[in-house]
Structure formats: structure tokens, C-alpha cells
Amino acid sequence: MMKKETLLLFAFLIACCIRLSAQETAGQKHTFSFRTGYGNMLEGTAGLTKQSHSYEKDLSNGVTWDAQYNFHFIKAMGIGFLYSGFSSKGSHEEGSDHVYTHYIAPQMGLYCFQNQHFLMRFDIGIGAMLYRNNSKVFGKDRKVKGSKIAANVGANATFKLTRHWNLEADIKYIISSLNKVYSYYHDERITVKFNKDPLSISRLNVSAGVSYSF
Template identity: 45%
Template sequence: MKRKITLLIMLIAYTAWASAQNGRQSFAVHIGYGNMLEGTSGLSLSDDTYKNKLCQGVNWDAQYHVRAFKDMDFGLLYSGYSAKATHEEGADHVYTHYIAPQAGLYIVNNRSIHVRVNAGLGWMFYRNNGEVFAKSRKATTSNLAGNLGVNFNYKLTPNWGIGADVQYLIAKFGQMDVRYHGQTVDVRFPDGDSLSGNRLSLSAGITYFF
């Protein structure tokens, strides 16, 4: 796994370096709503109502893009998610972090309005900082993941704009490490089952063009 993560970091670094050699660049940050549409598991309570609380949370992202061609660009995406809930016997705080190089194709591209579709392939990290009977319980895992999205920008000035972003992240985890009571257990899901990291995010923010 460490080798795969190292190769991904090298690919991301190369993509950023190669793309930045020419073309107009932009950097955007967004914040909004995230929904893990297929649910989540590995929690301290298996009740469906409780699970639903952890499937709706805050989403945020940062995106860097370089316009390499008139209607196409390349860049990097970081997307994060956070949701937490409590119950009588404990609590859970679920995080996911996703980073990937991605490519974008402009379907509207004029002086004021940019509409772009994006696709990327990267790595997602899942973490649950929980608690059971006042004792810490941490669950972690990671895996290859992908993203599809649509991005809208309206330029207010030559350098600044406002935007909205819709992203769908796709990830599956076949196992996770759970640390509780000083012991770490490798939990593997049954064949045909898995922990879903799939998430739909709706967010808005600002973009800087340079």
C-alpha cells in the first residue's frame, strides 16, 4: 500500500509540474454538503437511524487547474468530508480525505462563464475517531478511488470568480484496521460486501485566476 501511495504522490507532483509549464492557472476552494449515498459501516452502533446521521455531513475541497488547451485543462483535487454523531454508549466522527490528479473538459467557455466536467483517479483515506464506553475506538482504511464532477465559475474580475461544484466520489474498502482497548484488529468484510466511500457533494466557493 505504501508503494501505491508513493507512486500516486509522484504522479500528482509530475502532473502539477508538467501542466504549470504553460497555460492560465486557477485555484478554487469550496465548502458545502456531502452525502454518503450507499451508507457507511464500521461504526460503534449498527442502528440504521444512527448510520444515516453519519452519512450526511460537511464537504470541502480545493482544486488547482492549468488550462493546457483551449477547452481542456489538467489539475489536482483534494476533497474532504466530516460527520459526527453520539449515542448512549459512545460516539463516532467519520472523516474521508481524497486526493487525485484530474482532467477537465469545458462545455461552456467564454469571458465570464466557465462550465467544466472533470474526471480523476486517486486515493481515498477513511477514518472514524469513535468512542465506546468512554474508551477511544479508531477505525482506518484507504483504497484507490475515482471522481466525476461538474464545475461552474462566474468571473467577477479578471482574477476573481465565484463558483459551484458537484462531485461524485467512488470508493470501496474491503478491510479496515480497528484499534480499541490498546489492541488493533484487521477487520475484513465478507465476500461481496464492503465499506462504501461513495459520496455526492454539493458545494460553492471562490476561484482565483492567475
């Protein structure tokens, strides 16, 4: 289903691009981007208040949002910063979970194709991932926190609408896992270690949005 929706999105963006007249973009080195879309923790998410495969699968799907700055200093390359967030919620008869992650990283972009209407860019970066689960167990608050070094790889397609405004489609994979988390419950902090199977917080993002170049 997601593949079909993604193809329809690309078709719409390409149709918009064809209708544009030529725009002069030379000298535009700075771009601020804002996107939102679908995120999926492909390896599942553990450490929840209910140990059920179907429940973990449901919370692996959520909403993602990105903010990005890119400095296009030479034709083939750019550098910048990426922030990416993710949120998913679920509940059951004994409690609930609200899982969210925050990722921030410097990154490098390699431009493989660009003209007056369209550009393609591949991104790679290394940064930090913060993991949170604001949950409840039998009506009592339980918070789980963790952080780890992470990396991201992805591809971006940008279509010019005007001299400054663009439409973007983006696919990104953020890779990270946790060896331990801290659980706060009944005013106590408990360290939970994942010695054999680290808690995966890797996720795939498919998003779209707008950007402003100058």
C-alpha cells in the first residue's frame, strides 16, 4: 500500500514540475526543508508494557517529521544538519505506550542530478538518537529513556515551484540500537540491559514536504 502511495506522490510531483516555466536558481546555496510522513521501525520495537508480537508490530508504525538545513557550497556536494522525529501510540487493558525518538546529525549530501526544475541528492550522516517511552502500567506512570550514536542514509528529490519554494520527497533509513535503557517507575530508576539482543530503534522514513532556497 505504501509503495502505491509513494508512486502516486512522485507522479503528482513530476506533473507539477512539467507545468513549471524555467526558473533561474543559480547562486542559491541555502535550503531549509520541512517534511512529514510515515515511519516504520522495520525490526520491531521491544521493551513495551505488553509483550505481544501484534502489539509491538502496531507500535512499529508511526508518524515522522523532519527539519533540515543544507548548504550547497559546490555543484556536486552540500553539508548541513538534520533533525528527525518519530511518534507512535498504543494501549491495552493493562496499560499504554507512547514511543517516540529524536535524531539529530550533521550530514553530507551528494548531488547526482540537477537542472532548473529538479535535483536528486543522496544523504549520509552520523549523529545521536534519543529514545523515550511514556507509558502507563495499571494506571501508574512508567518512563523509559535511552540514547545512542546513530547513522542515516537516504535519497531526496526536490522539484522547483518558484525561484525560492520547492516540493520535496524523501526516503531515509536511520540505524541505531540500544544496549540498555533506564526505566522510571514508582519513583525508582531501574537499568534494563539488552546483552544478547539489543533494542533496535532503527526506522525507515518516507516523507514529503516543502523547502525554501535562497
